[in-house]
Amino acid sequence: MIKPVEGFSKLTKEQKIDWLTTNYTKDPKAAKALLQRYWNDDTKVQKLHDEFIENTVTNFYLPFGVAPNFLINDKLYAIPMVIEESSVVAAASKAAKFWLNKGGFKTTVIGTEKIGQVHFMYHGDPTKLKSFFNSVKPKLLEKAAHITKNMKKRGGGITNIELKNKTDKLDHYFQLHCTFETLDAMGANFINSCLESFAETLKTESLANLDFSEKEKNIEIVMSILSNYVPNCVVRAEVSCPVDELNIDHQMPSKEFAQKIVQAVNIAQAEPHRAVTHNKGIMNGVDAVVLATGNDFRAIEAGVHAYAAKEEGYSSLTHAEVENEIFKFWIELPLALGTVGGLTSLHPLVKLALEILGKPSATELMQIVAVAGLAQNFAAIRSLVTTGIQEGHMKMHLLNILNQLGATEIEKTTLTNYFKKHTATHSSVVEAFQKLRQ
Numbered sequence: 001m002i003k004p005v006e007g008f009s010k011l012t013k014e015q016k017i018d019w020l021t022t023n024y025t026k027d028p029k030a031a032k033a034l035l036q037r038y039w040n041d042d043t044k045v046q047k048l049h050d051e052f053i054e055n056t057v058t059n060f061y062l063p064f065g066v067a068p069n070f071l072i073n074d075k076l077y078a079i080p081m082v083i084e085e086s087s088v089v090a091a092a093s094k095a096a097k098f099w100l101n102k103g104g105f106k107t108t109v110i111g112t113e114k115i116g117q118v119h120f121m122y123h124g125d126p127t128k129l130k131s132f133f134n135s136v137k138p139k140l141l142e143k144a145a146h147i148t149k150n151m152k153k154r155g156g157g158i159t160n161i162e163l164k165n166k167t168d169k170l171d172h173y174f175q176l177h178c179t180f181e182t183l184d185a186m187g188a189n190f191i192n193s194c195l196e197s198f199a200e201t202l203k204t205e206s207l208a209n210l211d212f213s214e215k216e217k218n219i220e221i222v223m224s225i226l227s228n229y230v231p232n233c234v235v236r237a238e239v240s241c242p243v244d245e246l247n248i249d250h251q252m253p254s255k256e257f258a259q260k261i262v263q264a265v266n267i268a269q270a271e272p273h274r275a276v277t278h279n280k281g282i283m284n285g286v287d288a289v290v291l292a293t294g295n296d297f298r299a300i301e302a303g304v305h306a307y308a309a310k311e312e313g314y315s316s317l318t319h320a321e322v323e324n325e326i327f328k329f330w331i332e333l334p335l336a337l338g339t340v341g342g343l344t345s346l347h348p349l350v351k352l353a354l355e356i357l358g359k360p361s362a363t364e365l366m367q368i369v370a371v372a373g374l375a376q377n378f379a380a381i382r383s384l385v386t387t388g389i390q391e392g393h394m395k396m397h398l399l400n401i402l403n404q405l406g407a408t409e410i411e412k413t414t415l416t417n418y419f420k421k422h423t424a425t426h427s428s429v430v431e432a433f434q435k436l437r438q
């Protein structure tokens with residue numbers, strides 16, 4: 001039986017691997033060799049990766065691809081994408097090319113406001129808390145001045161602090177709802193440091209407040225943390241063209257194609273089961289660029305899905321319409337991204353991805369990411385309403401299946417050619433492969 005381990009984090013990497021492979025794998029020697037095979041030959045690069053997280057034993061590769069020909073506000077981008085799913089990069093590239101000669105993508109940043117909150121419990125008269133807050137507000141800012149100094153110099157900082165009474169939701173629950181401008185930084189560290197300073201000031205000042213009773217003085221700070229829900233840090237991306245120009249190689253007349261896209265989007269707006277998959281497709285594009293540029297895709301995912309549910313129920317992030325014979329397709333996304341700080345200056349491939357994008361500001365990156373999401377959705381809907389998703393998907397998936405089967409390069413070429421004329425499903429690929437080997 002495996003015993004709990006003490007002081008695991010203090011072991012060397014080799015010791016951790018020995019312990020892990022001995023206790024949890026059938027063939028420790030092979031497992032150890034596999035883990036080591038994924039180490040980087042350059043010890044400096046390996047050390048850098050080891051130190052990103054804790055208890056690192058090896059690296060885990062994800063493919064870094066690129067989708068060229070994205071015309072965004074008249075500037076041509078090649079968009080780096082990090083993702084494990086086949087078809088995504090091909091779909092993005094196809095959508096980029098489709099819109100290239102139709103004016104490309106147009107984007108607007110609607111807002112850049114970040115949010116953080118100090119959550120606390122107060123037992124007493126809310127009007128007394130309100131006047132205490134008004135008198136203490138300048139002090140909250142003053143005490144955090146050493147944290148905000150540099151950000152302020154660059155034009156950012158704390159934009160507002162509000163007291164919110166949340167007792168209708170939870171007894172005694174109040175919060176300081178704070179907004180920030182963090183410029184090119186995602187801002188998590190900056191925001192959390194400001195919030196912790198506010199909490200501390202709130203606590204000490206309330207203890208010294210003569211208007212409060214003993215009970216009221218005892219404000220209970222529960223936690224101080226940024227919110228990944230940023231409904232005022234939003235970007236819009238759009239494509240449009242005359243319906244007649246929605247030409248898709250005679251697969252379907254332009255007018256019918258436009259109508260089908262609008263119907264597909266309307267269905268995702270009306271129906272949460274479809275909306276989740278529809279938005280998942282959007283996030284294929286969004287996450288891939290977010291990852292490639294060293295941003296936090298979990299934060300983006302959480303915020304985006306909350307945004308998708310901001311009205312009556314969970315709904316589509318994209319919208320489509322035909323008006324006066326003009327087809328319009330657009331997306332609005334909340335994206336708190338950074339192009340400085342965090343991984344952006346540490347991970348060599350993130351640095352390269354940002355260089356490929358022309359060293360964008362955070363607002364420019366918001367626009368690129370939103371376009372990747374919109375393009376991905378356009379490509380998915382296009383397949384869904386014409387050939388169906390499996391045709392293109394299985395062709396891209398073919399290589400994965402052939403690799404799993406251990407096909408040689410010659411076998412791969414033969415079978416790729418064969419499946420240009422035949423429908424590729426998992427079983428048909430296995431069958432054709434076995435036949436070829438016989």
Ligand code: MEV
Nearest residue numbers: 277278280281380381389
């Ligand atoms: C697959 O990763 C994404 C799709 O399911 C998205 C969609 O259905 O819109 C193709």
